[in-house]
Amino acid sequence: MDRYLFETEEHEALRREIRTFAKSEIAPHALEWEEACLFPRELYKRAADVGMLGLGYDEKVGGSGGDFSFTLVAQEEFVLAGQSVGTCVGLGSHAIALPPIVRFGTEDQIDRFVRPVLAGDKISALGVTEPGGGSDVAGLRTTAVRDGDHYVVNGSKTFITSGTRADFVTTAVRTGGEGSKGVSLLVIERDTPGFEVSKKLDKMGWWASDTAELSFSDCRVPAKNLIGIENAGFIAIMVNFVTERILIAAQCVAIAELAYQESRRYVKERSAFGKTLSGFQVTRHKLADMATQIAAARALTSECTTRHLRGEQVPALAAMAKNTATDMCMNVCDQAVQLHGGYGYMREYVVERLFRDARLYPIGGGTREIMNEIISKTEGY
Numbered sequence: 001m002d003r004y005l006f007e008t009e010e011h012e013a014l015r016r017e018i019r020t021f022a023k024s025e026i027a028p029h030a031l032e033w034e035e036a037c038l039f040p041r042e043l044y045k046r047a048a049d050v051g052m053l054g055l056g057y058d059e060k061v062g063g064s065g066g067d068f069s070f071t072l073v074a075q076e077e078f079v080l081a082g083q084s085v086g087t088c089v090g091l092g093s094h095a096i097a098l099p100p101i102v103r104f105g106t107e108d109q110i111d112r113f114v115r116p117v118l119a120g121d122k123i124s125a126l127g128v129t130e131p132g133g134g135s136d137v138a139g140l141r142t143t144a145v146r147d148g149d150h151y152v153v154n155g156s157k158t159f160i161t162s163g164t165r166a167d168f169v170t171t172a173v174r175t176g177g178e179g180s181k182g183v184s185l186l187v188i189e190r191d192t193p194g195f196e197v198s199k200k201l202d203k204m205g206w207w208a209s210d211t212a213e214l215s216f217s218d219c220r221v222p223a224k225n226l227i228g229i230e231n232a233g234f235i236a237i238m239v240n241f242v243t244e245r246i247l248i249a250a251q252c253v254a255i256a257e258l259a260y261q262e263s264r265r266y267v268k269e270r271s272a273f274g275k276t277l278s279g280f281q282v283t284r285h286k287l288a289d290m291a292t293q294i295a296a297a298r299a300l301t302s303e304c305t306t307r308h309l310r311g312e313q314v315p316a317l318a319a320m321a322k323n324t325a326t327d328m329c330m331n332v333c334d335q336a337v338q339l340h341g342g343y344g345y346m347r348e349y350v351v352e353r354l355f356r357d358a359r360l361y362p363i364g365g366g367t368r369e370i371m372n373e374i375i376s377k378t379e380g381y
Helices: 009-025 027-036 042-049 068-082 085-091 099-104 107-118 233-269 281-309 315-345 350-358 368-379
Strands: 124-127 143-147 150-161 168-174 183-189 195-200 211-222
Touching (some): 009 042, 009 068, 027 085, 068 233, 068 281, 085 350, 099 233, 124 150, 150 183, 183 211, 233 350, 281 315
Parallel strands (some): 124 168
Antiparallel strands (some): 143 150, 195 211
8 A cells, every 4th residue: 555755654653553453443343333323432532542532633732742644644544444434534523623622722622622532531523514504604504692701502503423422512603794704613512501412313324423413592602612713713614624625535545445455355356257356357457447546646635735734725735635535435436346246235345335435525524516616716717
């Protein structure tokens, strides 16, 4: 398997640690947890105890150190060695819930929300998408009206990863007028009266991760839970989206790589018409196309990550990487199922799970159409 160009010996050492953890703690239970549509809450603590939840977070906020690239590398190994995308996604939901608090929050917020999550004691989620809004963040309707030392929140969120058991949700709310300038971020804690998990959602893929629809009815949220400045939340959300989209691209590379590895192994073992499947030119060429597509998506993701680490503004490049990697992942997983034949359609085979998991990525984190709009505006079309 190729590596990202930015990787060092430290990244390789991290890969070995994550691989060992995922093979022992996740892989043996991957199918069981997928079928149960949940993995044990204790896994958060076990991952935190060995420093894996804190990767990419400074030690001064309770993290394990390292920059964003370490988070990216870790999640790739979680997918490859753990063989459960849903578990990886659920275990890593803090990667999109905590950054706005770390970047724009107060010391009190870091102590109350960031440290407990990185220690494995609390679960966090990000709440942006609404039932009627989809990717239209600037048009969100969940309101937060200031009332003394509190905000009164009313509205709903949907497709919230880790939503059924999150201890708090970093929530996008409308505190001002229409459009992006009236959006804020507010941390809403699970035990707040009026906060309800209104529905646990059943998904096509990512079965091991819990996903929920949330509702807020006259929730009185302390004003001290406001992240940053009132009505400035849209900027924080957009900054968060860049790293989320790079992570999505990297996840797709990892999923496709796993599907490719499973396929290579299968065609060497499976025989038809007197020889192994790998003995047919059509099989070898299909695998060659899969490997080429993975390498191309990895290269673009690597470039995007490198520029991001240098401090460059990369929203358009992140959108390109996301679209390229998600398209590639869907195609590679489709071809992996085809190479497995009837067995590729069976739930006990990894490629069947990966095929279902892949379909979310052109939608999650901003749809493919939204990505194209970002790219076209940046390029001046």
